[in-house]
Amino acid sequence: RIDHGVAIAEDPELMARVADARIPITVCPTSNVVIANRFRSLVDHPLLAMRDAGLLVTINTDDPAMMDLDLGEEYRRVAEAYTLGAEQLGLFALEGIDSTWLDESDRRALRKEFEGDLVRLRADEPV
Incomplete structure (x- = not known):
């Protein structure tokens, strides 16, 4: 992977x-x-352009303690900046699972569990 x-x-x-x-x-x-001052705002970040180019992109935090930021908050900020819904965020999360360094059987088990969680979340979403 490339960090x-x-x-x-x-x-x-x-x-x-x-x-x-x-x-x-x-x-x-x-x-x-x-921290890096690489982009002026989240909207300027190339996250979606990278995804649209077919890259396997995962959303992460860099220094949670320094920034008072956990992964859930990072996802919330990204969702807000790009107006992403649960379905799109779920795809990012699944790609994160696919990118882990777990062995194949553990990765498949985690993905299956998370896919089940997504199904349950969809069932609870208002229509």
């Missing part, structure tokens, strides 16, 4: 190669704005 790989968004050819190879890219959107 903090947002610079890849500046190179379409490299993005295509990494997308084809299904190499996970971890991004820490809030950190990229607050």
